[in-house]
Amino acid sequence: MDFKSNVPIYLQVIADLKARMLKGEIRPGDKLPSSRELAVTYEINPNTAARIYTEMERQGLSYTRRGIGTFATEDPSVLEYHRNLELKRIIGEFISELESLGCRIEDIPGLIEEYK
């Protein structure tokens, strides 16, 4: 995690967990670390750790069983849904940012080759 970044830490951690779920490193239904463990491993404030699961749950990425723990969603389509949503957002922002610099969609492959 980059503590100096302007991206909120809780979003950085969620992105990390989400990426691991997409990679299959975390599988549907797997138990996620407790928020206290999260706080320790990511070296973040317990409040922040708690917020992470609140937010993930809100997004349907995880669910909680009281007294037992938090688990990765068992519904793979939720993941797929999020993935598509993000793709759309990322690509949309990418294109509009490029256009504001005067680039055209056709130029993209060349630009990526040049600037990657």
Place this chain on the structure above:
Amino acid sequence: MDFKSNVPIYLQVIADLKARMLKGEIRPGDKLPSSRELAVTYEINPNTAARIYTEMERQGLSYTRRGIGTFATEDPSVLEYHRNLELKRIIGEFISELESLGCRIEDIPGLIEEYK
């Protein structure tokens, strides 16, 4: 301008002015609107307008003559420099975000076609 966006207004306006400079709509050395005019046309507070020119000057995009006004930089290379820097940043972020979703560089053209 999107006043509800998470992107600060002053950055939105700067991006707008920068884009117009890249397009050649604003030319090197051109007088920019006074901060008070800026406040009126963009419907923002004079204070925020002032901040815009402070920040643009810091980035070398404009310079100020006291009591006269603010002018677009006369050095086109500054613009080019900013353009390249931004391109690199945008493309870099784009690729790393895609990779965190499990996409590969080779997939990009297809993805853009699909999600644009």
Place this chain on the structure above:
Amino acid sequence: MDFKSNVPIYLQVIADLKARMLKGEIRPGDKLPSSRELAVTYEINPNTAARIYTEMERQGLSYTRRGIGTFATEDPSVLEYHRNLELKRIIGEFISELESLGCRIEDIPGLIEEYK
């Protein structure tokens, strides 16, 4: 702080903090007072206090962790760099001002002795 000076207050405070960092009174990584504390101790507006940290961060003298606070830079070389830059500026201006009064570099020690 001299509120009547032509030097803006926020620059005076920055100079003060910078000097304390150079003296070692504030050490690399130390937490700096919150902008609200700064406002109280220097008897300035919270807004002005915020500006101080914005500017210091821009100069690489401090960094910010959202929701936590502002910290003195952990990289002592930044400080050294600023010190050298300032020294060069101060001495350069000093010499050119003296020369415009018809003094020579050789005269400086005598002048300082005489006018200090």
Place this chain on the structure above:
Amino acid sequence: MDFKSNVPIYLQVIADLKARMLKGEIRPGDKLPSSRELAVTYEINPNTAARIYTEMERQGLSYTRRGIGTFATEDPSVLEYHRNLELKRIIGEFISELESLGCRIEDIPGLIEEYK
């Protein structure tokens, strides 16, 4: 003149005229250019040119004969007085700025040798 500098233009011009008086390029009692000429040669606003002589007169560096023009002061001691005043100011500021960077008066000769 440096139009981008933060130093007011009228002060830059005054400094220039003063320096030429100290060098003897302009002699006591010499006619100074009319404010219109000043405006043309220095490429400044007529208002600014007028202000220059107002200010110089206030400082005793010049005097005006209505309908004839503005002249350099005939009293060399005024110049000497200004020179000493400036020297004191310059050296005072120099020393206090150096001290705020943790330098001592004894270090000055070495510093000048190093950074000039």
Place this chain on the structure above:
DNA sequence: GTGGTCTAGACCACT
């Protein structure tokens, strides 16, 4: 008229 600075007070997201 122009930009530069400051006060005053508010709202927001993040920790």
Place this chain on the structure above:
DNA sequence: GTGGTCTAGACCACC
């Protein structure tokens, strides 16, 4: 509680 942003309105020096 912390910084980041914004509005509102004021004063100043400069051109």
